[in-house]
Amino acid sequence: MFPITGDKSLLKFTGKPLILHQIDGAVKAGLKRFVIIANPENITELKPIVAGIPGIAADFVIQQKPSGMADALLSASSLLAEEPFILVNSNDIFEASAYTQLLSEYHRNSNYSSYITAYPVPNYFPGGYLVLNKDNEISHIVEKPPKGEEPSHLINIVIHLHSQPQKLLQYLADTKSAADDVYERALDQMIQDGLKMKAIIYNGAWQAIKYPWHILDAVDYFLSRLPGRISSTARISDKAVIDGNTVIEDNVRVLEGAVIRGPCYIGRNSIIGNGVLLRNSIIGDDCVVGYGTEVKHSYIGDRCWFHSNYIGDSVIEGDCSFGAGTVLANFRLDEANISMKVGSDELDTDHDKLGAMVGRGCRTGINASIMPGIRVGPNSFVGPHVCLTNDLEANKMALAEPRYRVLSNETKLVESKRKELLRKLAK
Amino acid sequence: MFPITGDKSLLKFTGKPLILHQIDGAVKAGLKRFVIIANPENITELKPIVAGIPGIAADFVIQQKPSGMADALLSASSLLAEEPFILVNSNDIFEASAYTQLLSEYHRNSNYSSYITAYPVPNYFPGGYLVLNKDNEISHIVEKPPKGEEPSHLINIVIHLHSQPQKLLQYLADTKSAADDVYERALDQMIQDGLKMKAIIYNGAWQAIKYPWHILDAVDYFLSRLPGRISSTARISDKAVIDGNTVIEDNVRVLEGAVIRGPCYIGRNSIIGNGVLLRNSIIGDDCVVGYGTEVKHSYIGDRCWFHSNYIGDSVIEGDCSFGAGTVLANFRLDEANISMKVGSDELDTDHDKLGAMVGRGCRTGINASIMPGIRVGPNSFVGPHVCLTNDLEANKMALAEPRYRVLSNETKLVESKRKELLRKLAK
């Protein structure tokens, strides 16, 4: 997820951390009891956020080391053993209907040991593929088959109802694997041992946040479901334009000539400056989107300051500030897809429009240029007049080498020329 | 004409190829039969365009090699021999009155073998100068006299009515010259042999398109004669401004805050974005003039995409795309005239405001800078952050050398400072 350092489940979308969006969906589907498996890093932030939700009961378990889903479930085994539960990954985004589908199937026929959400994919996806028999019972799970050898077009997504938790926990404890696939192996073993699992085909939206650009997909997801709303404390110039579905939070100011082309979300206290163009974006709290800036299809965290910038298809984590004339390129001259280096691999993002991914606390100078798909690590500065062509690690400064000569100026200007120009303009 | 590669007579102005503007003028003057001398390259495009004009008869002749006007006429001799004809150069722009003047003089007195349009020039022009006797009969044609030795202030422009075509064709066939001046020599020989030619003084507009920047003169010509018109299918924001004579074609969209300062022409399906300023320009079909762009006194072909650019006094042939922050400079710091290299000569364009001439299919990156009078050959890319100081040939890429150092960032920011700034702004 470099350069995004915050916990994914705490990333705010349209004013709410992801975890709250998740719980909201579950509550909508009628669920009331939650077991949150946190880690030592996010527990202190997570707890008060979840604790504030009325009408639910939440228990917290800390998984000491991030060692996979099976380990996570075993950490919480005392809380999970007693009654059927639904397992979800807090970084995945999906609709409440995924829960209701599982629940209604379970209520219809509770004989299956597990109810597994199956997600149809049109193209290859590096996940676990489900092989079904005629009653949508699962006969096999094939983990990450090579491209072209997919046994079906249905992948296993982790929205699983387990009706016999003790049995599941036993299998998890008994399964050994060097890789991070104990949970999947355990499920497959259960199937091989004759336990019945039902696939529930889910046609709604689903999005995993695995790489930083997936945040933009999440932006699309949340914006498309946004109920428009303008706070009564927002001050919006009558010379500004708000077009399409938009949420404008408390104390926001939208100045003259600004155009907000929804769907957009603008967080508390933010200022949308004169002549700004905002399209399909989430803007955090306490931001200043200054004069002459365009923000298009981007995720902007809290406390960002922009000024005569173009920011397109970009993710800016928060506390960032861009100098006038800084442009984030989002389209290659050759119009090819944008790739990013992840580990030693050059990963095709499958996007031909993708800007920069900028970590928390970055600054750019005036007239800086950042190439498509470049990542800027947290607390790094991109100096004025820099054209950033490579990723920048955290806590770095990229400084342009000054490259100019100073000569004597021998020019003689014709004074009347400017007067003539002004006369023409004044007509 | 580098970098403009298209056939000049097919260059579109205000939605119509130049050839159609020419024929329109002739039709207005009552002419109905046309002989078009094409070449193997432009014939396939020319033919259907001309064929679509109702009420005229057009014959096409192909001149196999571009070897001058005399050769062109001789290629068409079978079609031209029978009746008087008017010869014009399809790349010259002039008013219908030039035809009517010739025709009315011919109808008044048809005894002259030729009626030659004479154009008064205030300053030296490298053309053929006419020496007249008292009845405006031509006594001599002096081809390209040296500056200061002009025998008159009248130049010969090729709007010629020949009343005795067979005689003319004979002279053309008999005249030999190593240079491209057979037609002019033949005329002069006819005069020396006692054939009478009448000069018709024409005071209307006339513009030859010889060098690419002449396209801007043609823009002025056509825009100044534009009858304003807004298509009923155009969608124009009530927060946009249309000021002065402007043609807006079908399906154009003009977004909020855009200002169109006529005369302007905007071709079909084009989008004029938020806050755009358009002045005295022709915009082709299917263009996107994006947010924060100014286009001033320029020729923009079809399918161009701009985004936060300044484009002034420039010619952009078509299918071009400019990155955010690309600026075409159009005025030198020393305010001198802009010159262009044509062959080995540095030619003074006589313009102190002149931008870039950009061929078909070019791209520029973000924050690219192009110097005044620079030419960019077709299918060439000017990379991000490049300051282009020399012409670029066709099919090239100019790429900036990355010039920055990466250091450790030791800055400690004072958190309260930003809060204080926001508090001030929020007032």
Add this chain to the structure above:
Amino acid sequence: MFPITGDKSLLKFTGKPLILHQIDGAVKAGLKRFVIIANPENITELKPIVAGIPGIAADFVIQQKPSGMADALLSASSLLAEEPFILVNSNDIFEASAYTQLLSEYHRNSNYSSYITAYPVPNYFPGGYLVLNKDNEISHIVEKPPKGEEPSHLINIVIHLHSQPQKLLQYLADTKSAADDVYERALDQMIQDGLKMKAIIYNGAWQAIKYPWHILDAVDYFLSRLPGRISSTARISDKAVIDGNTVIEDNVRVLEGAVIRGPCYIGRNSIIGNGVLLRNSIIGDDCVVGYGTEVKHSYIGDRCWFHSNYIGDSVIEGDCSFGAGTVLANFRLDEANISMKVGSDELDTDHDKLGAMVGRGCRTGINASIMPGIRVGPNSFVGPHVCLTNDLEANKMALAEPRYRVLSNETKLVESKRKELLRKLAK
């Protein structure tokens, strides 16, 4: 004051040279007779300006060499000897109440030989500190004590009423000093010799213009006292916004979409272009603030041309012209105070927001970047694409070294891609 070369007392603020603002204040306090001590350089400009004021009597004296205040007074001794006078420094800015305070104290009790204005300073200031006894009589003046050793929080500012001019002039003539402090030494000697001086504590605004950035403080001073007024000959688009106290002089044009956030002053004949944002600034006469420019808290002299620029916290003396995309940075990435080299010292300006100081007759090219606090000497050019990181002397050109490679362009574009993009946008 480099790069500002004009005489400080002739610097125009809100349409009037500083000297006129000064005299206005004195006239308001009831003063009618003036002795102006000029120098050989400014006398020809000063004289007609002051001569034009109705209802006052003004005498001019020329001090041949700039050799301090004592010498100035002695140059004018014949005019000053006869009656009490008030001495002020024409480059200091203060309110009329400073005069009235002095005068009313003098009328109450005319026994003091001098009445000295005392200005309370919250922090250290490198000036002369007043030590008072209980009746606000001055017991001592301590010139520039080291920081931390100030004997009081009151500094001596040169608004002094001298009731016994002959005695003062005698002391001035008798005092010798190698440094530029004869006047201050003479005053102190007078006190030591038993002449009584009264300190008058002044709590109004006071601003010396010593360094070029002090001009911005003067901008604040004059703008905050501006009575709003729009000339009947100004043409202001009804699509422009004028918000807050603003003076708009004769023949000014404000185009569509411009926003003027007062207090602002716009001089005669200036054009404020489309979409321009102007905040807390003084714009001179005959300026063109072109499309897409923001001017914030700046001093702009006469005949300046801007075009798609950002100009913040800057002083531009006059006759300057900036290319599209030129940005004057006004805030460091590390948010530290901006310092300037004065002589061999690096002087902390005490401002964290400070742009450039640009002398008369400068030009910048397109996409030029100028760092915070940089000074550009008069008649110097900053070339296109230059990132100016050091001060530029007068009459220089800074030219970017072209740094790009030209390669063959092997890109094959997919034609349908652009069509698809246009189709999406057209929705």
